[in-house]
Amino acid sequence: MSFKELKSKRDARLNQAGTAQPSVLSEKETGNDQNQLYSQLDGSGLIIKSVSGRGRGLWATTTMKPGSKLLSLPPHIHVLSARFLDTHCSRCTIEAEVRRCTKCLTVSYCSTDCQREDWKLHKEECKAILRWKAASPDGTPPADSIRAIGRLLWSRKLMKATSDWWLEVNAMQSNRDVLSLETQESFTHFAQSLVMYLDVNSPEGLRDFGIDSARDLVDLMSKFAANSFTLTSSNLSSLGVAISPLPALINHSCQPNAVIVFPRATATKPPTLEVIAILPINPEDEILAAYVDVTLPTELRQKSLEATYNFTCQCAVCTNTEEVDLRSSCYCPKCSEGYVRIKDRGKASVCTKCGAALVVSDDVKDKLRVAAEGLQKAEKLQWTESEQALRLTTNILSLITPFSPPSAHPRLALMRLQQTLLISELRPHDGKIDDIIRVSAQVVSGLCDLLPLGHPIRAVALAEFGKLLCVDEPALSEEDQARNSFPPRGYHRLVLAKDTLVRANNEVQIGFGPGGGGLRDEVRAILENIDREMAVYRKGVTNLRASATQKK
Numbered sequence: 001m002s003f004k005e006l007k008s009k010r011d012a013r014l015n016q017a018g019t020a021q022p023s024v025l026s027e028k029e030t031g032n033d034q035n036q037l038y039s040q041l042d043g044s045g046l047i048i049k050s051v052s053g054r055g056r057g058l059w060a061t062t063t064m065k066p067g068s069k070l071l072s073l074p075p076h077i078h079v080l081s082a083r084f085l086d087t088h089c090s091r092c093t094i095e096a097e098v099r100r101c102t103k104c105l106t107v108s109y110c111s112t113d114c115q116r117e118d119w120k121l122h123k124e125e126c127k128a129i130l131r132w133k134a135a136s137p138d139g140t141p142p143a144d145s146i147r148a149i150g151r152l153l154w155s156r157k158l159m160k161a162t163s164d165w166w167l168e169v170n171a172m173q174s175n176r177d178v179l180s181l182e183t184q185e186s187f188t189h190f191a192q193s194l195v196m197y198l199d200v201n202s203p204e205g206l207r208d209f210g211i212d213s214a215r216d217l218v219d220l221m222s223k224f225a226a227n228s229f230t231l232t233s234s235n236l237s238s239l240g241v242a243i244s245p246l247p248a249l250i251n252h253s254c255q256p257n258a259v260i261v262f263p264r265a266t267a268t269k270p271p272t273l274e275v276i277a278i279l280p281i282n283p284e285d286e287i288l289a290a291y292v293d294v295t296l297p298t299e300l301r302q303k304s305l306e307a308t309y310n311f312t313c314q315c316a317v318c319t320n321t322e323e324v325d326l327r328s329s330c331y332c333p334k335c336s337e338g339y340v341r342i343k344d345r346g347k348a349s350v351c352t353k354c355g356a357a358l359v360v361s362d363d364v365k366d367k368l369r370v371a372a373e374g375l376q377k378a379e380k381l382q383w384t385e386s387e388q389a390l391r392l393t394t395n396i397l398s399l400i401t402p403f404s405p406p407s408a409h410p411r412l413a414l415m416r417l418q419q420t421l422l423i424s425e426l427r428p429h430d431g432k433i434d435d436i437i438r439v440s441a442q443v444v445s446g447l448c449d450l451l452p453l454g455h456p457i458r459a460v461a462l463a464e465f466g467k468l469l470c471v472d473e474p475a476l477s478e479e480d481q482a483r484n485s486f487p488p489r490g491y492h493r494l495v496l497a498k499d500t501l502v503r504a505n506n507e508v509q510i511g512f513g514p515g516g517g518g519l520r521d522e523v524r525a526i527l528e529n530i531d532r533e534m535a536v537y538r539k540g541v542t543n544l545r546a547s548a549t550q551k552k
């Protein structure tokens with residue numbers, strides 16, 4: 001490309017981003033010119049297009065198979081949640097022996113390389129954290145969102161306002177003009193905390209960060225709320241928050257064809273965000289990811305989308321009001337085999353198996369309401385009173401399991417929480433492993449009913465189930481063994497573990513893209529161990545047979 005062409009391409013980018021009014025999009029702003037701003041789109045098979053009602057989005061220009069990597073890029077910024085600051089490296093996000101910054105005693109690094117690389121941003125952050133901790137009554141660091149926006153603004157100073165990096169941030173959608181009063185109020189508090197964190201005492205001080213007015217500040221908050229990603233580990237545990245403007249152009253669907261993952265944390269490298277296809281994608285299909293947990297029932301998904309993203313989802317799952325949706329169903333009280341949709345106000349639903357038209361009883365609905373409240377309580381208690389949270393979860397599950405399928409809400413959410421709590425309480429040889437395996441099998445069954453093959457949440461659940469099957473078996477009395485035929489024991493347990501992990505291995509390579517990331521490494525290592533153990537078993541059986549034949 002000649003210098004002149006380069007310059008005109010760059011000028012076009014600057015003009016485009018400079019004129020963008022993300023909350024009210026004109027035809028020109030939403031047309032192909034937007035594509036020039038994001039250099040990573042070149043050769044990606046993706047373009048930006050706009051649709052009335054949901055603004056810009058990413059669209060495919062080529063066919064993509066499940067498991068294809070659509071985008072791979074480091075986020076503009078990322079921060080760890082406060083509870084990982086002591087155990088994970090703030091730059092590369094790996095869990096390792098980390099050393100705290102000796103000045104702020106808050107963020108930690110796995111190596112001097114990571115610390116050195118991060119210093120250009122941490123320099124300002126370090127002072128801000130120290131000031132914040134000194135002013136806070138219990139010496140805690142600021143919330144993740146405040147630290148994330150702080151990093152974004154310090155980066156802006158380093159990157160300059162005319163860099164593509166910053167123009168991409170400017171072009172992120174703001175929902176400022178449609179915010180509810182409640183959200184506006186919470187943004188005002190948020191803005192006050194941010195100003196305190198940045199140690200800004202005047203409007204001029206804010207101007208140094210490119211913020212000219214209170215409107216700009218609300219815009220920034222809204223952009224952050226509507227466009228940030230959860231930073232996750234290679235097995236989808238939530239680690240913090242990340243901002244990446246290009247993948248943030250992806251619109252939402254409760255039946256997504258793509259997912260956003262961070263498949264692998266590599267020492268001394270910043271994390272990489274990847275967009276992976278989980279369903280076949282054809283040219284002219286829109287790339288859609290889920291902003292919320294799609295295992296939740298429609299009402300809860302809609303509520304969360306409205307509150308955080310200010311829109312009403314019109315996808316096929318949200319607009320289906322008649323067909324059975326396993327998230328809000330119960331077993332048919334007549335035949336016990338089919339499912340019946342739970343509807344409001346005495347409306348009848350048809351059983352998927354026996355075809356009977358039935359009204360779900362108030363007793364069932366009351367129990368589900370109590371269970372949903374219990375779930376909220378247990379979720380809050382899980383970090384502080386884990387034993388109480390586990391007791392509560394177990395009690396509520398016994399109330400709803402007789403009529404609630406594993407994919408229904410809140411049973412699935414309760415079982416996922418119960419599994420996490422049981423694993424965290426597990427002690428060697430305490431005999432609880434079989435209980436956890438039974439819960440885990442139900443979680444896998446519920447998730448497989450709702451999510452397509454290769455969805456990363458499904459892949460992680462399968463890997464978790466397989467790993468649990470490999471934990472040493474407890475010594476059971478004959479009575480206990482006779483009572484519970486699942487999970488199997490001995491060699492059969494190993495066979496089930498292997499089958500499960502082979503499935504996990506296949507699905508991980510879809511949901512986490514080619515290679516499968518850190519989780520695939522883990523699954524493969526366990527599979528190798530199982531093969532060795534199976535060989536020992538087989539050898540033992542052969543030897544036994546041989547000695548039995550000799551005796552004869």
Ligand SMILES: C[S@@+](CC[C@H](N)C(=O)[O-])C[C@H]1O[C@@H](n2cnc3c(N)ncnc32)[C@H](O)[C@@H]1O
Nearest residue numbers: 054055056173226227248249250251252309311
């Ligand atoms: C992360 S941004 C997605 C990109 C955005 N459309 C743009 O033009 O920059 C999230 C915002 O996009 C819009 N959006 C995303 N998915 C949508 C959908 N399915 N229906 C309507 N609006 C949607 C909402 O305004 C939401 O707050």
